[in-house]
């Protein structure tokens with residue numbers, strides 16, 4: 183049978199695409215093919231409420247497991263509560279909602295071994311033919327051009343006596359090593375907290391056991407010891423110089439360069455792509471409005487890659503926190519548009535202009551600031 187859409191990879195972007203298609207094109211014949219036993223793997227994805235276009239609310243609301251009205255950031259020179267709503271989606275919820283809505287369109291434990299613009303071949307030998315094939319097989323398929331830095335982290339979810347009320351997106355009041363280091367705290371329930379030790383580094387090496395131990399030590403120091411109920415870790419490439427060009431097959435998600443080069447977040451771009459694809463027939467998925475979507479995204483991403491060059495090449499490792507501290511003093515709406523990849527010209531000027539943080543080499547900064 184010929185399908186309308188075959189999506190390889192049932193992670194964040196693949197499942198969002200399939201859900202958006204089911205909502206906007208209920209008659210479409212879809213296959214969402216995932217090599218693992220569950221959609222989404224073992225993840226928690228967070229986002230700022232401002233990342234979501236109004237028309238995506240119906241799609242995303244059923245996936246949200248927790249939301250908060252604000253969050254904290256802390257640096258050695260000061261702390262701030264940022265009044266931007268923040269929310270999380272869990273892979274368990276993505277799997278449950280995905281299966282309920284998509285039914286037998288979901289094929290799990292089904293590795294894809296070959297993919298073309300019109301066919302997806304599974305390890306079982308089955309070949310799916312589709313009017314539109316979408317490759318959503320995740321960050322490892324990304325082929326950036328030039329140098330990269332990495333966001334790498336290991337997190338432990340703990341059952342605790344009392345979790346804090348608000349998340350802490352960055353606590354950089356920790357020893358700085360292996361790049362810019364901070365701890366990310368997400369209170370998932372009154373008695374549950376995710377503590378993630380994160381590094382923005384030029385080295386991709388992640389010693390998971392060591393970084394988990396660092397997260398546990400932080401938790402203990404902050405009165406958050408408790409039973410370990412889940413762990414997660416990741417190493418996400420952050421390009422400095424360039425992103426792959428789009429080609430004939432539609433590549434979605436991180437591997438398709440639909441992500442934020444500075445933060446490694448891919449949720450906002452995944453939602454926008456899902457709305458785009460679901461809003462037209464399969465043959466028109468790569469139409470002129472797709473080119474517009476990508477070129478608007480690239481403008482934002484080029485600016486972020488310039489920030490990356492600045493951070494990783496012009497600022498000594500031990501001083502990088504100062505750049506992040508300065509950024510988090512900016513107006514909340516600028517911070518929100520930065521995360522959503524929707525910065526205005528004024529936002530961009532606010533981010534790079536003004537007195538440079540201590541430790542920055544002005545000569546290398548000017549070199550890296552070139553577009």
Ligand SMILES: Cc1cc2nc3c(=O)[nH]c(=O)nc-3n(C[C@H](O)[C@H](O)[C@H](O)COP(=O)(O)OP(=O)(O)OC[C@H]3O[C@@H](n4cnc5c(N)ncnc54)[C@H](O)[C@@H]3O)c2cc1C
Pocket residue numbers: 190191192193194195196215216217218221222223224225226227228229292293294295318319320321414415416417418434435436437446447448449450
């Ligand atoms: C632990 C972790 C936490 C993160 N937290 C956030 C966050 O809070 N907010 C945010 O915006 N971003 C976050 N990110 C970054 C990014 O959003 C995620 O990596 C996101 O999952 C990327 O979505 P994706 O669909 O491109 O890839 P994935 O979600 O990784 O999905 C790819 C899927 O393809 C499947 N696959 C791969 N190869 C095959 C194959 N051959 N056949 C069939 N299936 C295959 C994989 O099993 C996987 O399920 C996080 C990343 C990690 C690793």
